[in-house]
Amino acid sequence: MRIVEIREMTASLSSTMRNAFIDFSKMTLSVVAVITDVVRDGKPVVGYGFNSNGRYAQGGVLRERLIPRLLEADPESLLDEAGTNFDPVRVHSCMMTNEKPGGHGERAFAVGALDAAIWDAVAKIEEKSLHQIFAERFNGGAFDEAVRVYPGGGYYDPEKGTDGLKAEMQGYRDAGYTLMKMKIGGAPLDDDMRRIEAALEVTGGGEFLAVDANAALDLDRATAYAGAMSQYGLAWFEEPVDPLDYEAHAELAKVCTMPLATAENVFSLIDAKNLLQYGGLRRDRDWLQFDPSLCYGPSEFIAIVKMADEMGWARRRHGPHGGQQLGLALAAGLQLGGTETYPLVFQPFGGFGDDVVIEDGMVRVPNAPGLGVETKSELYNTVLKPLAQG
Ligand code: MG
Numbered sequence: 001m002r003i004v005e006i007r008e009m010t011a012s013l014s015s016t017m018r019n020a021f022i023d024f025s026k027m028t029l030s031v032v033a034v035i036t037d038v039v040r041d042g043k044p045v046v047g048y049g050f051n052s053n054g055r056y057a058q059g060g061v062l063r064e065r066l067i068p069r070l071l072e073a074d075p076e077s078l079l080d081e082a083g084t085n086f087d088p089v090r091v092h093s094c095m096m097t098n099e100k101p102g103g104h105g106e107r108a109f110a111v112g113a114l115d116a117a118i119w120d121a122v123a124k125i126e127e128k129s130l131h132q133i134f135a136e137r138f139n140g141g142a143f144d145e146a147v148r149v150y151p152g153g154g155y156y157d158p159e160k161g162t163d164g165l166k167a168e169m170q171g172y173r174d175a176g177y178t179l180m181k182m183k184i185g186g187a188p189l190d191d192d193m194r195r196i197e198a199a200l201e202v203t204g205g206g207e208f209l210a211v212d213a214n215a216a217l218d219l220d221r222a223t224a225y226a227g228a229m230s231q232y233g234l235a236w237f238e239e240p241v242d243p244l245d246y247e248a249h250a251e252l253a254k255v256c257t258m259p260l261a262t263a264e265n266v267f268s269l270i271d272a273k274n275l276l277q278y279g280g281l282r283r284d285r286d287w288l289q290f291d292p293s294l295c296y297g298p299s300e301f302i303a304i305v306k307m308a309d310e311m312g313w314a315r316r317r318h319g320p321h322g323g324q325q326l327g328l329a330l331a332a333g334l335q336l337g338g339t340e341t342y343p344l345v346f347q348p349f350g351g352f353g354d355d356v357v358i359e360d361g362m363v364r365v366p367n368a369p370g371l372g373v374e375t376k377s378e379l380y381n382t383v384l385k386p387l388a389q390g
Pocket of ligand 1: 212214238239264
């Protein structure tokens, strides 16, 4: 059993929208296909993986360091004890050979794409869905058959305005979502309050609307936003300040009555530990949103969840960022508190399989083998299959 070839490409996620910190006109991501010599249903098993949005492709790291290491390794060194499947832990440590500790920046997304692809292959080799594999290995076999999901949306868009925002939110409601999220922090506070009130006309109660400042605020502005928003009883205030400013999180948590949410831009186990130890986050109400495809992949994401377990965090307080099938598999398999999705943006990567139905804000978890990317036809037919076939 061995990896025959690994192909990678840069795909565009370009769009006209922006959040409070960046625009997405030049956004890209890395996509990988790990082609194995294992045959299932008469065809070689191919594992697929890709980054999530917002952090750009990492083709150089993949081509120059990670892919050569995996292809040059003794094939048996990448297998489990029985030699019947790939071992994600061994593959992960092979990728990280000669990589110094610390500095968990862009390397983390390159490893994350390959790690996701290895897990996809592992599940396909066992002919099981990935959420089932996660449940068996890390959750005593228990998994959720339905997961709470919410659309990440409500971006600033020059052409949309407040009416467009309301129409977008109404579209989510019509599609079966109950909880939704919008961007703030990219306009004057008063304007953002008007946008929130417009969105609330559609969502109903504040508990059905979360807001995301994408780390654009300093502590003073974040505190002012928290005060102004306290009247609405919103679901959460996401990335209020710089993701690595733990002191600012701790200060804000002292005065902010609404739940806080963060961690999509925290990329390693040790950074996660520091956030939980020093960020002042409240275990009874705040949300942890580590992104499995940005934080060195599902392997490290699972290690972070286990560490958070030991620090007293309930698994239901995790809601993976990223809006893809990987977050859904982890949320179901580890019985987390839900996951984000992108029904309208970051296509064809965002969102779930073609047949997935949203009902009362919940999605039934599909049983396709592996990650299930083959059930997302535009993604599979226009990007993944051509990549694997070369
Ligand atoms: Mg966010």
